[in-house]
Amino acid sequence: MYLNCHTYYSLRFGTFSEKELLRLAQKNQVTRLVLTDINNTSAGLNFVRLAPDFEVKPILGIDFRNGVNQCYVGIAKNNEGYLELNNFLSGHLHEEREFSPIAPKFEHAYVVYPFEKVLQNEQYEFAEYEFIGVSITDLRKLPFSRLSKLKDKLVVQQPVTFRSKADFNAHRLLRAIDNNILLSMLDKTEEANENEKIFPIANLAAAFCEYPFILENTERLMNDCSIHFDFSKDREPQNLKTYTGSQEEDEKMIEKLCQEGLPYRYENPKKDIYNRLEKELQLIKEKGFVSYFLINWDIVSEARKRGFFYVGRGSGANSIVAYLLRITDVDPIDLDLYFERFINLYRANPPDFDIDFSHRDRPEMTQYIFDRFEHVALLGTYVTFKDRGVIRELGKVFGLPKSEIDFLSEGRYDTSKLDEVSRLVIKYGNLIKGMPNYLSIHAGGILITEKPLHWFSATNLPPKGFPTTQYDMVIAEDVGLYKFDILGQRGLAKIKESLEIIAYNRPDESDGFDIHDIKKFIKDPVINNLVKTAQCMGCFYVESPAMRMLLKKLEVDTYLGLVAASSIIRPGVAKSGMMREYILRHRNPGRTEEKAHPVMLDIMPDTYGVMVYQEDVIKVANIFAGLDLGEADVLRRGMSGKFRSREEFQKVKEKFFDNCSHKGYDEKLISEIWSQIASFAGYAFAKGHSASYAVESYQTLFLRAYFPLEYMVAVLNNGGGFYRSEFYVHEARMMGAIIHPPCVNRSFNKNVIYGKDIFLGFGYLRELEDRVSERILKDRLANGIYSSLEDFLDRVFITVDQASILIRIDAFRFTGVNKHQLLWKAHLFLNKNVKIDHPKLFPPRHQNFKIPRLHTTDLEMAFTQLELLGFCLCSPFELLEKPPENNRCVEDLGRFLNRRIDIYGYLVTVKNTSTHNGKRMHFATMIDQEGKVFDTVLFPPVAAQYYFRGKGIYRFYGKVVSEFGFLSIEVIKMEKQNYVPDPRYADMKTSVKVFQQKDRITVKTNDERQ
Known part of the structure; x- marks a missing residue:
C-alpha cells in the first residue's frame, strides 16, 4: 500500500537506509513496498536484493521533483518500465532540465500525481496508466473535492520519509545544509510533512475504510508490478557478452592472439608454459570471461597505437593469457604466480585488471572506450x-x-x-x-554492458562529461556488473616525458636503451644499489619515508625483494605485526624454523611463512583451513570492508574456525591466523599487482641512475610525487644540476634542461597569469629572443604588475641590469592606462630616463623567491637569524648511536599519526646542513609538548637509535629557528616615499608624452 517511500538516497532529504526501510516494513506487516527516492535510483538494486530477507515484494519507482516540489511518482510495472523511468530521469539530470507538470507517456510504468497538485492544476482527464495519490492527510479534503468522483483513479499515496521525531529533526538539518542557510531561516515549504511515516498495514487500511475503492485500486496497481534482478550465486555476468558478436569467434580470436604473443614473450616456450596456457584458456572459456579479456586487449592495443604508456595490474596480472595479450608485463611463470588468485571454477566475478595510463593520456583513453562500445558508463561512488x-x-x-x-x-x-x-x-x-x-x-571503474546501463539505474553527468551510474561497485558486482579499471597516474607521464627530454638533451644516448627491458634492469647492480641504499627520491612507489625505511631494514637489492616490499608496506601487514616478523625472519633465517607453523611455511616458503600477498589469504583458507577456493575468495573479498557484514562472509568465517578446530589446531593459533587475515586481507596486493608496481619502480630507478637530471625535470613537470616540488629541485641540485629561476629567453611554462642547467618554468610563478606566459612564448617563437627589457615591453602586451613579477624573479638577468633599476624602467615605460594590444606599425621611440644606481642583495633575492616560487634557490640555512651552533649532519648519526645528538634540520615532510590508544605522535623527514635526508620520531609525551609549525628549520635534541640498521632520532625536545627579517620590508616608510615619488614621475611622464 506504500507507493512513495524514501531512503537517505533521496539526498539531503531522506533519513535512513534501504535496509532500514525493509526492516520497518516487516515490523509493520507490510509485504509490498515501492521504493521511490527523489530523482535518484541508487538504492534500487540493493533494495531488490535484500527484500526477500524481509518477506517483502519489492517494486521500484522514482519520485520526480523540481527541488522539493513533487511533480509525480513513476512506478515501474516491470524491468522495461524501470528502464523507461531511468531514461526519463537521466535525460533531465544530464541536461539539468526541470520536469514538466505532466508526465510523458510510459508504456510500462504507472504515474501517480499528488492529490494537491491535481487540485491546483485542474487536470480533468487521466490516461489509463495515470492515477491520483491520496495520503492520510488528504482524506480530510477528499469528500469536498471534485476528485472524489474519479473513483477509478484514486490510490493510496502515504509517503514514508521518517521513523521518529529524531528523523524529522535530522531531515530539517539536512534541508538547511542543502540550502546552505541557518536552521532558523529554513522555510516550511522546504520540509516534508512530519506525518510521512509508515503505519501497520491494518491501521492504514482502517484510515481508508470509508473508501474501499481506493484500497482496491492500490491493490490492483501493486499486483500489476514486478521487478527482477538476478543476485544468485550462479548469476550470469551482465558485461558485454561477446567482443566479436559471436562466442565462437571470441574463443578463436583469443586463441589466435595468445599464439601470436608466445614468440614475443618467450624465445623457446617450454612445456609448462603451454600447459599453463591451455589450463587458463579452458577455464576462461568455461566461466564466460573471454570477452572480458578481449575488451582489455582492445583497450591496451589502442593505447600502443597512440604511443601511450600503460601498466596492467590487479589479479589479472597473475595470468599468462594477460601476459601474452600484453595487458600486463608481468611473467606469471617467472614469478610463480598463483593461478587460483586470478581465476577458479568457484569464482563468479572476472579477475581484476587495473590498467594505469598517464594522467595526461587517461582522458583520451576513456573517451575512446565510450566511442568504441555502445553501453558504457563510469561507476559511481x-x-x-x-x-x-x-x-x-x-x-x-x-x-x-x-x-x-x-x-x-x-x-x-x-x-x-x-x-x-x-x-x-x-x-x-x-x-x-x-x-x-x-x-x-x-x-577508475568503467562499466561496459550488454543491456543499456539504464536497465540498472539512472545516470548522472558530472563535470567530466561521462554518464555515471548511481550505484557503487559493491552492488554492481552483486548484480553481475564487473568494472574495467582505467586509472591515471603521474609515474607513467614521468617515464614518457623523461624519454622525450633525454632525446633532446642527450640525443647520442637516447637510442641506447629500451625502457621496457625490465629483465636487464633487474640485474643491473647500479640500480639494485639505489634500492638497497634507498636512494629513490622521485621513483614510483619507493620514495616515501616509510618505503625508504623498509628497503633499508630489508636490505632489498633484488626485483623479487622489491615485489615483496611493495606489498609488505601496505597498511594491513604492518597492522597485523607481520611486517616486523617478516623483517626478523628475513634477517635471521633460523627464526623462520623456530616461529613459523609448518603448514604456513609449506604454503608460503618464499615469504618465510608470513602472509604478504592477497593470494596468501586464499592459500591459507584453502590449504590450512580446508575451505574450497570459492569460499576462500569470499573470505578475501569480505575483508575489504563492505562485504564483511554480508551473510555469506559470516558463514565462511564460521566454517574457517570449525574446520581449523576439526583439524586439531590450537585455538590460540587459529585466532592468530584469523587475526592476520582480518587485519590485512583487504589492503594487501596480489603478487602480480606488486610485481607490476615493481616493474614501474625499476623503470624509474633506471632513469634516475643513468639520466638523473632529465628524470628530475620530468618529475617536476608532472607535479612532483610524494614530496613538494622544492625537494625535487633540491635533489636535482644534489645530483649536479645548476638551478636557474625563470628567464624570459630560456624558460617555458614547464621546466627545461640544457646540459646541466635547469631553468624553472613560468608555472612556478603563482601570480603570473597563464595568458601572459602564453604571449611571451608565442612572441619568442615567432620573433626570437628578447634583447632588452624595452624590447620585451614593446613586443609583449603586459601590465606593470605582471611585468614586475618577472623582473623581481630576475627573469631579465641576461640584460645585466639590476632588477630595481629594471622595475623603475618598467613603471616609467608602462603607464597606468589600459594598453592596446595590437602590432606597432613603426619602431617605438624610447625616452632615456635618469635612474639612480641601485643594488640587490642575495638575501633579498632569496625572500623574493620564497614569495613568488614558494621556496628559495639557496640553502634555507643561509636565512637563519642566528647561525647554527654546530654542523652535525647525517654522517654523524652513526657515531652518536644510542647517544644524544644536537642537530639542525629543514622540514621535508611530517606524518601525523595516533597510537592504538589515540595519542598523537609524529614522524618527520628532514634535510641536514649538507642537504642529506634524516628521520625523526616524536613519541606521544614529546608530541604533546612540541609541535611542527610549518615549513622551516628546526633544532632537535634527541637520541640516535637503530632498528635493523635504519638510523633515526627519537626527539626529546625541538625548537623552530627564526629566519632573519625580510630585508625588503626593513624600512617601509622609505619604500612608501619611493613609490609615491615614482607615481608622480609616472604621471608627469605621461603628461609629457601627450
Whole structure:
C-alpha cells in the first residue's frame, strides 16, 4: 500500500537506509513496498536484493521533483518500465532540465500525481496508466473535492520519509545544509510533512475504510508490478557478452592472439608454459570471461597505437593469457604466480585488471572506450557525511562562529563543558554521520554492458562529461556488473616525458636503451644499489619515508625483494605485526624454523611463512583451513570492508574456525591466523599487482641512475610525487644540476634542461597569469629572443604588475641590469592606462630616463623567491637569524648511536599519526646542513609538548637509535629557528616615499608624452 517511500538516497532529504526501510516494513506487516527516492535510483538494486530477507515484494519507482516540489511518482510495472523511468530521469539530470507538470507517456510504468497538485492544476482527464495519490492527510479534503468522483483513479499515496521525531529533526538539518542557510531561516515549504511515516498495514487500511475503492485500486496497481534482478550465486555476468558478436569467434580470436604473443614473450616456450596456457584458456572459456579479456586487449592495443604508456595490474596480472595479450608485463611463470588468485571454477566475478595510463593520456583513453562500445558508463561512488564534515556543516546551520566550529572539528573537547548549541551539533552529527552526501565517481571503474546501463539505474553527468551510474561497485558486482579499471597516474607521464627530454638533451644516448627491458634492469647492480641504499627520491612507489625505511631494514637489492616490499608496506601487514616478523625472519633465517607453523611455511616458503600477498589469504583458507577456493575468495573479498557484514562472509568465517578446530589446531593459533587475515586481507596486493608496481619502480630507478637530471625535470613537470616540488629541485641540485629561476629567453611554462642547467618554468610563478606566459612564448617563437627589457615591453602586451613579477624573479638577468633599476624602467615605460594590444606599425621611440644606481642583495633575492616560487634557490640555512651552533649532519648519526645528538634540520615532510590508544605522535623527514635526508620520531609525551609549525628549520635534541640498521632520532625536545627579517620590508616608510615619488614621475611622464 506504500507507493512513495524514501531512503537517505533521496539526498539531503531522506533519513535512513534501504535496509532500514525493509526492516520497518516487516515490523509493520507490510509485504509490498515501492521504493521511490527523489530523482535518484541508487538504492534500487540493493533494495531488490535484500527484500526477500524481509518477506517483502519489492517494486521500484522514482519520485520526480523540481527541488522539493513533487511533480509525480513513476512506478515501474516491470524491468522495461524501470528502464523507461531511468531514461526519463537521466535525460533531465544530464541536461539539468526541470520536469514538466505532466508526465510523458510510459508504456510500462504507472504515474501517480499528488492529490494537491491535481487540485491546483485542474487536470480533468487521466490516461489509463495515470492515477491520483491520496495520503492520510488528504482524506480530510477528499469528500469536498471534485476528485472524489474519479473513483477509478484514486490510490493510496502515504509517503514514508521518517521513523521518529529524531528523523524529522535530522531531515530539517539536512534541508538547511542543502540550502546552505541557518536552521532558523529554513522555510516550511522546504520540509516534508512530519506525518510521512509508515503505519501497520491494518491501521492504514482502517484510515481508508470509508473508501474501499481506493484500497482496491492500490491493490490492483501493486499486483500489476514486478521487478527482477538476478543476485544468485550462479548469476550470469551482465558485461558485454561477446567482443566479436559471436562466442565462437571470441574463443578463436583469443586463441589466435595468445599464439601470436608466445614468440614475443618467450624465445623457446617450454612445456609448462603451454600447459599453463591451455589450463587458463579452458577455464576462461568455461566461466564466460573471454570477452572480458578481449575488451582489455582492445583497450591496451589502442593505447600502443597512440604511443601511450600503460601498466596492467590487479589479479589479472597473475595470468599468462594477460601476459601474452600484453595487458600486463608481468611473467606469471617467472614469478610463480598463483593461478587460483586470478581465476577458479568457484569464482563468479572476472579477475581484476587495473590498467594505469598517464594522467595526461587517461582522458583520451576513456573517451575512446565510450566511442568504441555502445553501453558504457563510469561507476559511481558515494561521499558520505564524515566526522569533521558533519561538524562543519551543522556548525554553520546552527550559526556557530568559525572558531568554535574549528574547535569542535578537532575533537578534543569535554562534552560536559560545551554549551547547549555545541552539544546539539555533536548529537545530531552522530545521527547524520555515514549518510550519503553526494554522488561522486569511482577512481577508475568503467562499466561496459550488454543491456543499456539504464536497465540498472539512472545516470548522472558530472563535470567530466561521462554518464555515471548511481550505484557503487559493491552492488554492481552483486548484480553481475564487473568494472574495467582505467586509472591515471603521474609515474607513467614521468617515464614518457623523461624519454622525450633525454632525446633532446642527450640525443647520442637516447637510442641506447629500451625502457621496457625490465629483465636487464633487474640485474643491473647500479640500480639494485639505489634500492638497497634507498636512494629513490622521485621513483614510483619507493620514495616515501616509510618505503625508504623498509628497503633499508630489508636490505632489498633484488626485483623479487622489491615485489615483496611493495606489498609488505601496505597498511594491513604492518597492522597485523607481520611486517616486523617478516623483517626478523628475513634477517635471521633460523627464526623462520623456530616461529613459523609448518603448514604456513609449506604454503608460503618464499615469504618465510608470513602472509604478504592477497593470494596468501586464499592459500591459507584453502590449504590450512580446508575451505574450497570459492569460499576462500569470499573470505578475501569480505575483508575489504563492505562485504564483511554480508551473510555469506559470516558463514565462511564460521566454517574457517570449525574446520581449523576439526583439524586439531590450537585455538590460540587459529585466532592468530584469523587475526592476520582480518587485519590485512583487504589492503594487501596480489603478487602480480606488486610485481607490476615493481616493474614501474625499476623503470624509474633506471632513469634516475643513468639520466638523473632529465628524470628530475620530468618529475617536476608532472607535479612532483610524494614530496613538494622544492625537494625535487633540491635533489636535482644534489645530483649536479645548476638551478636557474625563470628567464624570459630560456624558460617555458614547464621546466627545461640544457646540459646541466635547469631553468624553472613560468608555472612556478603563482601570480603570473597563464595568458601572459602564453604571449611571451608565442612572441619568442615567432620573433626570437628578447634583447632588452624595452624590447620585451614593446613586443609583449603586459601590465606593470605582471611585468614586475618577472623582473623581481630576475627573469631579465641576461640584460645585466639590476632588477630595481629594471622595475623603475618598467613603471616609467608602462603607464597606468589600459594598453592596446595590437602590432606597432613603426619602431617605438624610447625616452632615456635618469635612474639612480641601485643594488640587490642575495638575501633579498632569496625572500623574493620564497614569495613568488614558494621556496628559495639557496640553502634555507643561509636565512637563519642566528647561525647554527654546530654542523652535525647525517654522517654523524652513526657515531652518536644510542647517544644524544644536537642537530639542525629543514622540514621535508611530517606524518601525523595516533597510537592504538589515540595519542598523537609524529614522524618527520628532514634535510641536514649538507642537504642529506634524516628521520625523526616524536613519541606521544614529546608530541604533546612540541609541535611542527610549518615549513622551516628546526633544532632537535634527541637520541640516535637503530632498528635493523635504519638510523633515526627519537626527539626529546625541538625548537623552530627564526629566519632573519625580510630585508625588503626593513624600512617601509622609505619604500612608501619611493613609490609615491615614482607615481608622480609616472604621471608627469605621461603628461609629457601627450
